Amino acid sequence: xxxxxxxxxxxxxxxxxxxxxxxxxxxxxxxxxxxxxxxxxxxxxxxxxxxxxxxxxxxxxxxxxxxxxxxxxxxxxxxxxxxxxxxxxxxxxxxxxxxxxxxxxxxxxxxxxxxxxxxxxxxxxxxxxxxxxxxxxxxxxxxxxxxxxxxxxxxxxxxxxxxxxxxxxxxxxxxxxxxxxxxxxxxxxxxxxxxxxxxxxxxxxxxxxxxxxxxxxxxxxxxxxxxxxxxxxxxxxxxxxxxxxxxxxxxxxxxxxxxxxx
Numbered sequence: 001x002x003x004x005x006x007x008x009x010x011x012x013x014x015x016x017x018x019x020x021x022x023x024x025x026x027x028x029x030x031x032x033x034x035x036x037x038x039x040x041x042x043x044x045x046x047x048x049x050x051x052x053x054x055x056x057x058x059x060x061x062x063x064x065x066x067x068x069x070x071x072x073x074x075x076x077x078x079x080x081x082x083x084x085x086x087x088x089x090x091x092x093x094x095x096x097x098x099x100x101x102x103x104x105x106x107x108x109x110x111x112x113x114x115x116x117x118x119x120x121x122x123x124x125x126x127x128x129x130x131x132x133x134x135x136x137x138x139x140x141x142x143x144x145x146x147x148x149x150x151x152x153x154x155x156x157x158x159x160x161x162x163x164x165x166x167x168x169x170x171x172x173x174x175x176x177x178x179x180x181x182x183x184x185x186x187x188x189x190x191x192x193x194x195x196x197x198x199x200x201x202x203x204x205x206x207x208x209x210x211x212x213x214x215x216x217x218x219x220x221x222x223x224x225x226x227x228x229x230x231x232x233x234x235x236x237x238x239x240x241x242x243x244x245x246x247x248x249x250x251x252x253x254x255x256x257x258x259x260x261x262x
Contacts, residue, residue, distance in 0.1 A: 014117075016125035023121040030114035033235070034107075037242055041094070044245055048088030050252040051245070055166045056178045058245040059185055063158050064089045096151040101238070103145035105197045106230050146198040156193055159186050175262040178247060185244045188237035195226030195233055 017023065044051075044060050051058040052069040061067075066077045067089040077087060085091065101107055112118045119126035134142050163186045166179040193199075204210050204220035211217055226233065251258045 013125050014127045015120060017121075017123055019121075019123055023124060027114040027117075027120055030110050033238070034111055034114065037238055040242055041098070041245075044249070045090040045094050046086045046088055048086055048090070050249045051090070053178065053248050053251040053258065054170070054176075055168050056176075056182060056248045056251070056258075057162050057165075058248040059159055059162070059182070059189075059241050060094060060245045061090045062155075062162050063093060065092055093155075096148065097155055100145070100148040100152045100193075101234075103142045103148060104234065105145070106234050108142060146201075149193070149196055149198040152193045152196075156186065156190050159189065162186075169260075173262075174260055177259045177261065178251060180261075181244050181247050185237075185240050188233065188240050191226055192230070192233040192237040195223060195228075195230045197227065197230075199223050200227055 041060065044058075051061040051064075052071055057064065057069075057071045062071075063073060064071045065073050066075065066081075068076060072089070077089075081087065113121055117127055132139070134140055159182075163179070163182045166182045167173055167175060169176070200220065200223045203223055204216055207213065207216065210220055250256050
């Protein structure tokens, strides 16, 4: 009687693989970009200065709830701010977009591989032998992503208003390079945010037959279109939001000037 061959699961040691491509390069680049961004964003958040230039406001500091610039919503910094903590408006708002990205479904897979080597890459042996999943502390806290999505949408609206204001110069309407930088920043962040898996589920995840609701079906298709490019949206928006802060910062410091196009 013929018997079908049975293949046993392959147990690989850490870093073991039959892959012959340069699989180490992707996690190395990912780790470099992510850690560089975290390092720069942390440094920029603690500076508390050089975050405005004319009508421009760095996205790291928006919304500026309290501060000394003309962009502050509620005036100068409150008296209750602890003396041991640097005087920086960014520290009040950056945790919200930061946690949205940290718990993002795409970024989880990216930094699990690149930073934790869990696994280092597809079909490559990992350092632990059992699967823990995200059903216990601390990784179960990743489920708060769906709630930080709502905060992310609010920030998109605020940054869009900042981009509009970036065309309002002291002498009237104008277009500067910084205006375009902040506008592109909103477009990239919007593409990343509105392609979120949580929004996709919110629109159509609980409906068995989307075709019975044409409007929701159309919205679901739009989010799915953005979701298919979630990885490039995530990386482009990450790099550009840091560049936006750098641009405003260097203009404010007088290191380079803002070119007025109109």
